[in-house]
Every structure is written in structure tokens, then in C-alpha cells.
Amino acid sequence: xxxxxxxxxxxxxxxxxxxxxxxxxxxxxxxxxxxxxxxxxxxxxxxxxxxxxxxxxxxxxxxxxxxxxxxxxxxxxxxxxxxxxxxxxxxxxxxxxxxxxxxxxxxxxxxxxxxxxxxxxxxxxxxxxxxxxxxxxxxxxxxxxxxxxxxxxx
Numbered sequence: 800x801x802x803x804x805x806x807x808x809x810x811x812x813x814x815x816x817x818x819x820x821x822x823x824x825x826x827x828x829x830x831x832x833x834x835x836x837x838x839x840x841x842x843x844x845x846x847x848x849x850x851x852x853x854x855x856x857x858x859x860x861x862x863x864x865x866x867x868x869x870x871x872x873x874x875x876x877x878x879x880x881x882x883x884x885x886x887x888x889x890x891x892x893x894x895x896x897x898x899x900x901x902x903x904x905x906x907x908x909x910x911x912x913x914x915x916x917x918x919x920x921x922x923x924x925x926x927x928x929x930x931x932x933x934x935x936x937x938x939x940x941x942x943x944x945x946x947x948x949x950x951x952x953x
Contacts, residue, residue, distance in 0.1 A: 820858060821858060821860050821897050822855065822858040822859050822860065823859075823860050823869060823890060823893065823894065824846060824859060824867060824868040824869065825868065825869045825870075825871060825890065826842065826868050826869070826870045826871065827871050827873055828872075828873060829870035829871055829872040829873075829884070829886065830872045830873070830874050830875075832870060833872075839866075839870055842868065842870075843866055843867050843868050846867055846868055847867055860893055860897055862886070862889060862890075862893070863889075869886050869889060869890045869893075870886055871884050871886045871887055871890070872884045872886070910944040910945050910946070911940075911944050913943045913944055914939060914940050914943045914944040914946075916943075917939055917943045918936075918939070936952075937949065937952045940952050
């Protein structure tokens, strides 16, 4: 089952024009790297050389056309004020783009549409609810989509 599922995921990514699995290279402590002129560029060049000639390079989602890695400054993020490093925003944006691209090529079985609809309705009723346990989602899938086992849910 796992092999077939993995093969299916690879096929979906390939249809979307994205190597599977997609990889995002994220470096932390960008504030320390920025203290030294040219260090971000040197670090990026180091990563490019390490991955050059490997299949891993095909999987990397680049931060920009000339920057391979996302460099996050942990000192900028302040949840109380809502301040977040712009690289975090860029990483979220790129992640959503990849997910959207893959989703366009993913064929969802009809029973799962009801499950998806139920999840959306729950989110609409309580927008503050951000997390559900796997067990809660599994129970909902069994109730709405006719999923009969944990294996089928996974």
C-alpha cells in the first residue's frame, strides 16, 4: 500500500511539473550571516555546489531566481506584535504555490469530497480552530466519506 501511495504522489507531482518530494532549504540565524558582508551569497553558493550533479537539486524550490535558500532571521519574529521576517512570508507563499500546483493535478475520490466539505464547514463555524487530531479527522472521514479503516484513511 505504501509503495503504491508513494508512486501515486510522485505521479501527481510530476503532472504538476514539480519533482517529488519538493524541498525547501531553510537556514536560520540569518541575522548572524548578514553581519558579515556577502555571507548569505557564500552560503547559498556552498549549498548549490553541494547539490550540484545530484538528483536532489531537481527537488529544490528556490527562494528566488538567484537565491536557492530561504534565510530566516529568528530575531525579527514577534508573535505579540505580528512581526514576521519577510523570508517567512516568502516561504509560506512558495509553499502555498507548490501545494496549489500539486492540488490542481490531484484527483480526489468522490467520497473524500464530502469529507473535505465537512472540514471546511467546521472551519467556517469556528475560524479559531486551527488544529484537529488525526483521530478526530479519521472519525470524521469514517462518518462522512465511508472510510472503514485506519489504513484506508492514511
